[in-house]
Every structure is written in C-alpha cells, then in structure tokens.
Amino acid sequence: MSDEQLARDVDARCRLTGEFTLRSGQVSSEYFDKYLFESDPALLARVADAMVPLVPEGTGLLGGLELGGVPIATALSARTLLPALFVRKQAKEYGTAKLAEGPDVAGARVTLVEDVITTGGAVRDATRALREAGAVVEVVVCAIDRSPAGEDPLADVGLEVRPVLTKAQLDAARG
Ligand SMILES: O=P(O)(O)OC[C@H]1O[C@H](OP(=O)(O)OP(=O)(O)O)[C@H](O)[C@@H]1O
Numbered sequence: 001m002s003d004e005q006l007a008r009d010v011d012a013r014c015r016l017t018g019e020f021t022l023r024s025g026q027v028s029s030e031y032f033d034k035y036l037f038e039s040d041p042a043l044l045a046r047v048a049d050a051m052v053p054l055v056p057e058g059t060g061l062l063g064g065l066e067l068g069g070v071p072i073a074t075a076l077s078a079r080t081l082l083p084a085l086f087v088r089k090q091a092k093e094y095g096t097a098k099l100a101e102g103p104d105v106a107g108a109r110v111t112l113v114e115d116v117i118t119t120g121g122a123v124r125d126a127t128r129a130l131r132e133a134g135a136v137v138e139v140v141v142c143a144i145d146r147s148p149a150g151e152d153p154l155a156d157v158g159l160e161v162r163p164v165l166t167k168a169q170l171d172a173a174r175g
Pocket residue numbers: 023024065066067068069114115116117118119120121122123
C-alpha cells in the first residue's frame with residue numbers, strides 16, 4: 001500500500017478541527033488524535049510497518065514516550081525485535097522510581113518513538129533525561145511531524161527527526 005494511501009487513511013481517521021490547546025500552549029484549529037489510529041490494530045500495524053525502515057542501524061532500545069508513543073514503540077519492537085523502553089513524563093515516585101521503564105539505558109543507543117511532534121518539547125525533555133541517565137540519543141522516529149515545514153524542531157539538541165508522515169503529506173492527502 002502506498003504512502004499516499006496511508007496518509008489519506010491516517011488523516012481521515014485522526015484529523016480533528018475545532019479549537020485545541022496543544023502541549024506547548026499553542027492554540028490550533030487542528031488536532032491529530034493519535035489514539036484514533038493507535039486503537040485500530042490494522043492502522044497501527046501500517047504505521048508501524050512504515051516506521052521500520054526509519055529505525056537507524058545500531059539502535060539498542062526503542063524508547064516510546066508516554067503515552068501515545070508507547071503503543072507505537074511496542075508495535076515497532078515486535079517487528080524489529082529490538083527491546084522497548086517506556087519513557088514516562090515524570091519518574092514514578094514509588095517502587096523502582098524509574099523514568100524509563102525497561103532495560104537499563106546507561107550506555108545504550110536509544111531511538112525515541114513518538115506519536116506527534118509539534119514543537120518537539122516532549123521529545124526534547126525525554127532526550128535530556130535519557131542522556132543524563134547515560135543513553136546515546138540521536139534520532140526520533142514519529143508517526144506525524146506537524147512542526148513548521150522547513151524547520152528542524154530538535155536541531156538545538158542534535159536530534160534527527162524521521163517521520164512516517166509530515167503535515168504537508170497529510171494536507172496533500174486531503175486533496
Ligand atoms: O512537540 P510538542 O510541542 O511537545 O507536542 C507534541 C507532544 O504533545 C502530545 O503530548 P501529550 O502530553 O498531549 O500526549 P499523550 O496523550 O501522549 O500523553 C504529543 O503526544 C507529543 O508528545
């Protein structure tokens with residue numbers, strides 16, 4: 001199935017219009033509700049299949065960001081047989097008190113897995129936290145990159161963004 005067909009199907013399922021306050025505080029007239037594709041096993045499978053070739057050689061762990069990145073990382077882990085990591089927004093305050101659930105990240109090459117990137121703020125926070133814990137973090141793969149075209153939202157932290165779908169592709173898919 002073509003990338004255009006995937007863009008059409010994700011867009012038709014996820015794009016909402018209205019007034020939405022985003023994580024960054026920006027207000028947008030559009031919102032991609034990733035849970036609407038993640039909750040559909042066939043559509044999640046197609047997104048994960050398209051993500052497989054974006055995973056860099058040498059990846060040791062796939063770090064899915066809470067919450068929406070976690071189902072994608074799990075699906076990607078099942079395809080690549082790379083172990084998954086589940087990265088919380090805040091470390092748990094009891095039990096193991098971990099931010100990143102799963103194998104130890106110290107010395108590991110972690111590829112982040114995100115659902116939607118707008119400003120890159122959530123990915124930036126996770127990158128800093130994982131690097132502080134000793135991980136090597138150089139690439140984030142995401143389902144939807146809706147950051148402004150031509151900008152590199154995570155260049156300031158030296159992170160490469162590899163999207164399955166960009167906002168431009170989703171716009172084009174609508175015709
Ligand atoms: O690039 P940014 O400007 O940081 O915006 C994108 C982030 O915002 C959403 O997180 P949110 O905390 O709303 O999502 P969740 O439902 O995945 O917890 C989304 O899942 C990204 O993590």
